Amino acid sequence: MYSRGAVFFDDNFRYLNTPGETGEKILILINTPKSDDHLILVKTTSQQHSKPQLPGCIDSHHKIFYMPVGSDILSKNTWIQLDDHFLFQQQHAAKVFKHLGNLKPKTIKNIVDCFLLHNEDDLSPIIKNMILPPVSQGIQALAAKFNNKR
Numbered sequence: 001m002y003s004r005g006a007v008f009f010d011d012n013f014r015y016l017n018t019p020g021e022t023g024e025k026i027l028i029l030i031n032t033p034k035s036d037d038h039l040i041l042v043k044t045t046s047q048q049h050s051k052p053q054l055p056g057c058i059d060s061h062h063k064i065f066y067m068p069v070g071s072d073i074l075s076k077n078t079w080i081q082l083d084d085h086f087l088f089q090q091q092h093a094a095k096v097f098k099h100l101g102n103l104k105p106k107t108i109k110n111i112v113d114c115f116l117l118h119n120e121d122d123l124s125p126i127i128k129n130m131i132l133p134p135v136s137q138g139i140q141a142l143a144a145k146f147n148n149k150r
Helices: 089-096 104-122 125-131 133-150
Strands: 004-014 022-029 038-046 056-058 064-066 078-087 098-102
Touching: 004 089, 022 078, 022 125, 038 089, 038 125, 056 104, 064 104, 078 104, 104 125
Parallel strands: none
Antiparallel strands: 004 022, 004 098, 022 038, 038 078, 056 064, 064 078
């Protein structure tokens, strides 16, 4: 069983925007799935193109989280693409992906927070509960309420 922050390598990733094209891709797990849950994965890229090189959550039209080389287990400057997520059945993960390791707890917390900042309004309640269990949502709501009173 994998937990939030697991990093996977897929050597046969199917690109949605170019049908039929496959390639290598590193994916990050953003939930800790129960036995019957799907893995919720986000993809990464080491291609900068026009993306900023500011570490952490980038609150712009890019919907990305930037991790410079050496900030965790990834060996290149990496942009985590938070504009989309993928559901994958757990029982097939070991057959399809190579598990590379796990991100540090603080790193994955920051990535998940950034993902929710960019996407929370567009997620179904089921997906939201898989990423952020109900107890965490309650604590988050209380913290927001407390912060608004200050």
